[in-house]
Amino acid sequence: MCRNFLLSGGMLVLSTALALDVLRRRFWRIGYGTRSVPATLRGESMIHFLLYLTAMMALAVLSGCQPVPSSATTDAAHTETEEPNDAPLGEAEVQLPADYPAAMRQIVEYRDAIRTAVESGDLEQAHHPLDEADVVLRRLPEIARDSGVPRRHWEQVVVASEDLNELWGEIHAAIDEHQAPDYSTRQKAIDDAVERLQSVPRETQVSQRKVPQEKP
Numbered sequence: 001m002c003r004n005f006l007l008s009g010g011m012l013v014l015s016t017a018l019a020l021d022v023l024r025r026r027f028w029r030i031g032y033g034t035r036s037v038p039a040t041l042r043g044e045s046m047i048h049f050l051l052y053l054t055a056m057m058a059l060a061v062l063s064g065c066q067p068v069p070s071s072a073t074t075d076a077a078h079t080e081t082e083e084p085n086d087a088p089l090g091e092a093e094v095q096l097p098a099d100y101p102a103a104m105r106q107i108v109e110y111r112d113a114i115r116t117a118v119e120s121g122d123l124e125q126a127h128h129p130l131d132e133a134d135v136v137l138r139r140l141p142e143i144a145r146d147s148g149v150p151r152r153h154w155e156q157v158v159v160a161s162e163d164l165n166e167l168w169g170e171i172h173a174a175i176d177e178h179q180a181p182d183y184s185t186r187q188k189a190i191d192d193a194v195e196r197l198q199s200v201p202r203e204t205q206v207s208q209r210k211v212p213q214e215k216p
Helices: 002-029 045-064 071-082 100-120 123-146 151-176 184-198
Strands: none
Touching: 100 123, 100 151, 100 184, 123 151, 151 184
């Protein structure tokens, strides 16, 4: 639209300048002399003025033709500014515990941090522990296996970790929907799942060797 306006205005001014120049030359050729030439056609000052006016119009139009940001771009920028913590953490961003006991200490810390954030109403503080807990719980069966947890208890680890991750996932989903989750109705189930994970024993292997007795 700006380009069309510029072209139309420029063509109009240039056409007027050329018409005035033709009339000026025609008056001069037919012998009327400079005094017979109308004052508006005398000399080239009017042509120069019109050319100058064309240039000013071009600058004015171009300076006003600035792109207007679309509503989609504005909404996306607003959403990014308003919800900076919505992007979940990936496995590469979470430091996994070294063994099963360390994992359980970490899970208890997650539980306490999530409960405190929800009960205090500071839901933004629950995002980080919920993200980390999701990664640790999904890797917990592997951590248990590598930490010497007996095979007969692997199913207990899998079921309890899935139950706990599902409960925390419900809380996380409510927070993402900008709703206050009800922690009290899930607290007993959460604590029960944590206790089942804590009750899993580790198999310790102690090598014993006979010490040769000295002969008297």
